[in-house]
Amino acid sequence: MELKVKQVNRLDGVREALYFPALYVGFRLTVKHFWRNLFGSRDVVTINYPEEKRHVSARWRGRHRLTRRENGFLSCVACYMCETVCPSKCIHIEAGEHPDLSVEKYPVVFNIDELRCVFCGLCVEACPKDAIRMDTGVISMAYTSRQTFDFTRDLLRDNYDPKAHSNPKYEDYDLPSPSNQQEALPNSQGVPAS
Amino acid sequence: MLLEIIMIPAVLAIIKIMVIILLFAMPLGTVLTLMERKWSAMIQDRVGPNRANIGGFTGHGVLHLAADGLKSMFKEDTMPKGADGFLYLIAPFFGLIAGVATFAIIPLAGPIGNFTFQVTDIEPGLLFIFAITSLSVYGAVLAGTSSNSKFALLGGTRASAQMISYEVFMGLALMGVFMVYGTTRVSGIVDGQNEYWFGNLIPMWGVFTQPLGFVLFFTALIAETKRAPFDAPEGESEIVAGYFLEYSGMRWSAFMLAEYVALVGVASLITTLFFGGYHVPWLHLWENAPQWIVTILQLLKFSIFTVFFCWFQIQLRWTVPKFRFDQTMALGWKKLLPLSLANMIVTAFVILAFG
Structure with a gap:
């Protein structure tokens, strides 16, 4: 079997040897990002972890x-x-x-x-x-x-x-509510799981 | 009485050294250690250091300066087994001394009467800079050889080869400037750039009289400071950290500070030699301007240009990829050395024909 070889065209010539066109292109990009982020951090993608949390998928298996x-x-x-x-x-x-x-x-x-x-x-x-x-x-x-x-x-x-809940589809009665517990079993004896 | 003591030349020189180094070079270099991380974060859409705090106050990461200083002070100063103790201990300070000594001949503002904003205006002028940058090679070489580590030795070898190669045409690139302004004295070169072409249209800055010389000299200086794209001596991916691999604590910080002081030195040299130094262009059009305003404007212009070129070098580091070591050598010897020779010869002929 013949190996498949992908030929990459090498950039040659005076333009490349001068370095400056390539430098200009690079500088245009980095300076653009620098100035955009210098005032207002507009492009910053960082999530400041302990303060900000990433959205967790509803199917993520977290703590029980x-x-x-x-x-x-x-x-x-x-x-x-x-x-x-x-x-x-x-x-x-x-x-x-x-x-x-x-x-x-x-x-x-x-x-x-x-x-x-x-x-x-x-x-x-x-x-x-x-x-x-x-x-x-x-x-x-x-x-x-x-x-x-x-x-x-x-x-x-x-x-x-419940607000940090990963699954937006949780039922309302999942929320703890003490008044519910009182109404639920007024005559209960023993120790139910309240 | 106090004024008389201050005006003794030796005392005055020491005061100037203290002021220029402790109020200009060192603070700027120290701030740049943080700014490099902050600015590179902006370039790469990150946040950068912002966690060090005192009671919740972070000041956008300014406190990292204090945190870094404290950390390196309290870190153990290690020395590898089999290291050459004396050389190992003094090596970090060669680079630092060389970086700081650059500021000896750089004028921050124009002279007021007999008083100059310059430590010394010696006749050899820039030849002193060449001598000092040669000295900074020793920092890298001694650190590399005395560490008893193969990676450090490789880094030291690379650093010495690179710095000595680029020193050759660093001098040649400046020959054009010497010829155009007819002196090696720094004050002479700076004053020469205060002339104008076409009436009062274009100042005779070095960058206009010697554009190729500017590019060559800037390239050589960046290679001298061993920063990207010429950071093969450090070569993180291949030889870990190069010549200062084995250092820790304050000695490592000395290497780091030396790099940033050298960066400020490069920026102020470029400003002085190619961008009119402290001379504010077209200021002579303002007849009888008060001396103190002129001096403040000159200090301001020099500082702004210096900070701009510091920023430019940092931007360059985070833009261009590293040259391979053989590419560094090939670029230096095969391209930049012939170019600087050609620049020198063409300049000579132009001066002979039109000057």
């Missing part, structure tokens, strides 16, 4: 969160699907009896060790109740101690900013 029902309780029914499917064994669930008989179970303990998590998203796919999602938009977790990476149930439920 636990969703709520319309009445404010956790959607999770402690079925252990996510814990079973998790390839890095970072989810730990302990089930408890839910006061609402139609729900049966709720997670008393729901811990995710974010240091072990590989962000594969299998827990989200496995969940039958859409109770765990990875759409918080938190794409970098940086803390100073290992314990901080152990996210407990309440942290996973509350610790996210």
Whole structure:
């Protein structure tokens, strides 16, 4: 087989040997950018990271969160699907009896060790109740101690900013609202996931 | 009494040295270390350094000057094993001394009576500059050889070869200027540029009398400062940082500062020799202008041109790609040296025919 060779025309002649035409073209470009950015930084594409954040795609798998029902309780029914499917064994669930008989179970303990998590998203796919999602938009977790990476149930439920949410299609009842919880189960005993 | 002490020539010279270096050369060089990063960021549509702050005040990155200074002061001054201790320790200051010494003959403004805004106006004038730039080669060579590092040695070799080659026609390129103005004395050359062609139309600046000489001399000076496009001695991609690879802390900063002081030196030399020095063009049309206004205008004109050429060199660095080392050598010996010889001969014939 014959190799395909692309011939690039070499620029030759006096024009190239003089350097100055090429210098002029280069200078026109760099000086243009310099003057445009000297007053007002018009072309600057930098995102000043900690202050400004880049738009995160709705499908980006960020830190997990636990969703709520319309009445404010956790959607999770402690079925252990996510814990079973998790390839890095970072989810730990302990089930408890839910006061609402139609729900049966709720997670008393729901811990995710974010240091072990590989962000594969299998827990989200496995969940039958859409109770765990990875759409918080938190794409970098940086803390100073290992314990901080152990996210407990309440942290996973509350610790996210709906405005920084990566998915614009989230439901309104996902937002935490204490009044909802009071109305939802006025006669509840025990400790529901409020 | 105090005035008498100040007017002793030696004391006056020392005061001038302090003022010119501490109030003009060094501050401008230091600010340029930041400005280079800031301006290159603007050229490349970036933001540049803007994080150093005192209680939230950043001043668009000005505090990085203080941060850099503090950092290099507190960094460990390392010396590689097997390095030649004495040479290794003094090498950084050769370049710095050479850069600073350039300002000895540069006039910042016109003389008022016996008082000149110039440290010394020696007869050899620009030959002193050639001598001093030769000295700055030692900084690179000594740093390269004494570091006991192969990359540093390569950088030092490259630097010495490049600087010595470009010194050859740096002198030849200026011969035209010497011939046109008939002197090597700096004040003579500057005053010669205060004449006009066609009545009062065009000032006889060096750039108009010696356009080719200007290009050649500027090129040679940029090669002398080892900045892009002639930064093969540093050659980040091939030999890491060249001759000052092993240095750290304040000694590394001395190399860095030397580069920027040399940059200011180049800018003021170009202004002095090719752009009328401190002479404000067409100012003589203003009859009986007060002396102090003239002096301030002259200082202003000199500073503006110097800052402009500093900016120009930085812009050049961020515009053109680096020459390969053999290209640097070929450009110097095969193109610029014959050109400068031709420039000299043509100038001589023109002066013989019309002068």
